[in-house]
Amino acid sequence: MSSWYETTLTGWGRTGLSTSEVNDLHSVIELLAMFDTRPQVLARGLGRSYGDAALNTGRAIFRTAGLERAVEFDHDTGHFTCEAGLSLADLIRIVLPAGWFLPVTPGTRQVTVGGCVAADVHGKNHLNSGTISRHVLWLDLLTAGGEIIRCSAEENSDLFHATTGGMGLTGVILRVAMRLRKAETSFMKVNRLRTANLAETMNALTIADEIWESSVAWIDGLSYGQELGRGEVILGHHAKQEDLTFKLSVEPHRMPDESRLSIPFDFPLNVLRQSWLRVFNSHRFKRITTGESMEDIWQFHYPLDALNGWNRLYGPLGFHQYQFVIPDQGAESFMGYALKRLQNVQESPVLVVLKRFGAGAGWLSFPIPGWTMAVDLPYSPRLFDVLEKLDKRVVTLGGRVYLAKDERVLPKHFREMYPDIERWLEVKRNVDPTCRFTSDLSRRLLIDQEIMGSRP
Amino acid sequence: MIENWIIAGATGGLGSAIARELADKGCNLTILGSPLSKKLLMENVRDLEIRSGNPVKSGIVDVSIPGTFKAMFDKLELDGRPLGVIWSIGVLWPQGELERDPIRASIAHQINYTAAIEFLELAAAHMKASDCGHIVALGSPAGDRGRRSNYLYGASKAALHTHLEGLRHRFAKSAIVVTCVKPGPTRTPMTAGMTQRLQADPKLQARRIVSGIQRGRQVVYAPSIWWPVMKIVRHLPNLIYDKLDL
Numbered sequence: 216m217s218s219w220y221e222t223t224l225t226g227w228g229r230t231g232l233s234t235s236e237v238n239d240l241h242s243v244i245e246l247l248a249m250f251d252t253r254p255q256v257l258a259r260g261l262g263r264s265y266g267d268a269a270l271n272t273g274r275a276i277f278r279t280a281g282l283e284r285a286v287e288f289d290h291d292t293g294h295f296t297c298e299a300g301l302s303l304a305d306l307i308r309i310v311l312p313a314g315w316f317l318p319v320t321p322g323t324r325q326v327t328v329g330g331c332v333a334a335d336v337h338g339k340n341h342l343n344s345g346t347i348s349r350h351v352l353w354l355d356l357l358t359a360g361g362e363i364i365r366c367s368a369e370e371n372s373d374l375f376h377a378t379t380g381g382m383g384l385t386g387v388i389l390r391v392a393m394r395l396r397k398a399e400t401s402f403m404k405v406n407r408l409r410t411a412n413l414a415e416t417m418n419a420l421t422i423a424d425e426i427w428e429s430s431v432a433w434i435d436g437l438s439y440g441q442e443l444g445r446g447e448v449i450l451g452h453h454a455k456q457e458d459l460t461f462k463l464s465v466e467p468h469r470m471p472d473e474s475r476l477s478i479p480f481d482f483p484l485n486v487l488r489q490s491w492l493r494v495f496n497s498h499r500f501k502r503i504t505t506g507e508s509m510e511d512i513w514q515f516h517y518p519l520d521a522l523n524g525w526n527r528l529y530g531p532l533g534f535h536q537y538q539f540v541i542p543d544q545g546a547e548s549f550m551g552y553a554l555k556r557l558q559n560v561q562e563s564p565v566l567v568v569l570k571r572f573g574a575g576a577g578w579l580s581f582p583i584p585g586w587t588m589a590v591d592l593p594y595s596p597r598l599f600d601v602l603e604k605l606d607k608r609v610v611t612l613g614g615r616v617y618l619a620k621d622e623r624v625l626p627k628h629f630r631e632m633y634p635d636i637e638r639w640l641e642v643k644r645n646v647d648p649t650c651r652f653t654s655d656l657s658r659r660l661l662i663d664q665e666i667m668g669s670r671p
Numbered sequence: 672m673i674e675n676w677i678i679a680g681a682t683g684g685l686g687s688a689i690a691r692e693l694a695d696k697g698c699n700l701t702i703l704g705s706p707l708s709k710k711l712l713m714e715n716v717r718d719l720e721i722r723s724g725n726p727v728k729s730g731i732v733d734v735s736i737p738g739t740f741k742a743m744f745d746k747l748e749l750d751g752r753p754l755g756v757i758w759s760i761g762v763l764w765p766q767g768e769l770e771r772d773p774i775r776a777s778i779a780h781q782i783n784y785t786a787a788i789e790f791l792e793l794a795a796a797h798m799k800a801s802d803c804g805h806i807v808a809l810g811s812p813a814g815d816r817g818r819r820s821n822y823l824y825g826a827s828k829a830a831l832h833t834h835l836e837g838l839r840h841r842f843a844k845s846a847i848v849v850t851c852v853k854p855g856p857t858r859t860p861m862t863a864g865m866t867q868r869l870q871a872d873p874k875l876q877a878r879r880i881v882s883g884i885q886r887g888r889q890v891v892y893a894p895s896i897w898w899p900v901m902k903i904v905r906h907l908p909n910l911i912y913d914k915l916d917l
Contacts, residue, residue, distance in 0.1 A: 239858065239860075241683055241684075241860055242711050242714070244710060244711065284714050284715065284717070284718035285717070285718045285721035285722060286714075286717060286718070286721075287717075287721070288721045308695055309695075309721060309722055313724075473878075
């Protein structure tokens with residue numbers, strides 16, 4: 216039986232240490248036995264949330280990465296059921312050889328299935344496939360009362376829509392059943408284009424989205440003037456058997472080994488300096504090979520997974536990823552404005568990614584139709600002030616910030632960004648009136664206060 | 672590599688991680704667990720079946736009862752295909768507790784080593800007939816040299832090491848491979864509550880161990896850094912060793 220111990224944790228951005236009591240779970244039985252031993256808890260998977268979503272300072276955390284059993288896999292229909300702590304990396308190892316792949320995948324495979332559902336993640340194919348919750352058949356949720364409730368879009372649908380995107384605040388997701396997508400091969404047919412400025416980048420994405428299943432743009436964050444927003448538009452869809460060259464078709468579901476490269480220690484200072492990045496970015500920009508090619512799924516979806524622990528490169532202060540989405544109206548001018556604004560912050564921005572979104576989903580799910588930009592920013596004292604000002608504009612434009620990457624949005628902005636919050640709070644009041652499930656994020660956004668305050 | 676594996680102690684910790692690693696490689700597995708973990712054993716069977724694409728057999732064994740492994744080996748039907756066995760049952764109870772209660776220490780030895788005798792010898796007898804196979808057991812760097820902080824655990828592992836050494840010597844002229852695995856501290860239920868900093872990830876450990884098994888190594892330290900470390904520790908003169916706080 217596992218036991219509680221005290222340890223310090225951080226978000227993926229490593230901006231601050233948080234001490235909590237942790238229990239590494241290995242089975243659902245264990246969770247049920249340990250659940251009542253602590254008054255306020257939070258489930259944490261592999262800790263890839265950038266900000267404070269997976270932190271619970273001074274309280275208790277269940278680490279769920281040990282709940283990683285496959286429960287059911289139908290090779291014909293592609294219906295897959297597993298425990299929520301299974302990582303996408305392991306999931307792929309199980310399903311890809313049988314010709315199936317994730318319907319939606321974030322930019323890393325070192326996340327748990329439960330975490331993906333709780334953050335209702337999107338992928339490069341959002342325009343076509345939506346968020347992960349669209350492909351969830353059902354999920355089992357351990358609620359505050361100790362009950363296990365099965366919910367789906369049809370059954371207990373309110374709880375389902377509150378849980379997908381609910382950042383783990385409605386309960387612990389125990390098992391998830393989802394519909395996989397067919398993947399004839401483990402390769403992607405990829406098209407890369409070089410774009411000269413922001414307008415061209417956005418234009419290329421808009422046109423290409425009609426044709427290609429997946430799309431994303433890398434932007435040279437340090438470009439300026441006429442070239443502001445120049446970059447590379449990356450388009451892809453799953454390759455069919457007949458797309459493969461003879462050499463590749465010998466082993467169409469080839470699985471590469473997990474990367475062994477890793478950053479072995481915490482860097483004593485941020486090595487990602489603007490001066491170096493400027494060289495790197497312009498080099499990368501010049502070396503973009505335009506045209507069609509064949510890449511494996513890993514190169515296409517998970518380029519950053521090639522280097523384990525890359526977040527340690529940012530040094531002791533850590534970094535922040537600012538990801539927002541705004542509707543089409545006024546998107547171009549705001550993207551340009553945001554880029555320029557962030558370039559004035561110390562050593563920023565390191566990595567900029569731009570993408571178009573389709574329809575939204577759960578009540579606290581991030582995507583809405585429009586444009587999203589994700590920017591990696593080394594932490595500096597002035598950073599959060601600048602971002603707060605950007606938040607204001609995002610709110611006026613009807614946009615929002617991604618909770619899975621956040622650690623600083625103000626409660627008042629949060630409420631304007633997520634207008635469905637009232638419906639969500641209603642569900643939360645019903646299933647968890649005493650806030651047994653809480654996190655640093657929920658307390659910062661005054662969710663707990665709202666719930667507890669509404670009780671006499 | 673051998674495709675049929677029996678894993679004793681596959682309901683938690685390293686044992687189940689190794690089972691998953693072997694399942695991912697498509698092996699045929701039989702997993703054994705204690706009567707207390709019956710439900711977990713069934714969940715793991717389902718998981719391993721999906722991962723390996725093969726049916727997985729399971730069995731309940733009670734290491735406190737002598738003869739518990741006999742029935743399982745008697746039932747074994749392999750049609751002459753080679754067999755591999757992995758012993759990964761063990762307990763690591765705090766040294767202080769065992770010093771205060773020597774009876775508990777002898778129970779720990781019963782689980783860690785005495786029960787293994789039967790398992791290893793039955794496996795050896797089974798393999799002798801076909802003259803091929805693979806015997807693996809999880810020892811520990813703690814068994815390399817007695818230390819004041821955990822010699823009661825270390826002694827049981829040292830016995831296991833010597834047993835494996837003997838088996839290897841016995842089968843040196845045959846195609847039976849014997850591997851002694853010595854994993855360093857790993858983040859498993861066994862070590863819950865101990866210092867976290869140096870603990871390795873069980874999945875990575877399983878990958879290292881299985882790759883060592885695949886290569887037919889005699890001793891596998893996981894991670895391999897423990898090999899030079901223990902080499903030094905073992906060769907320190909007592910004069911120095913006794914002064915160290917290990």
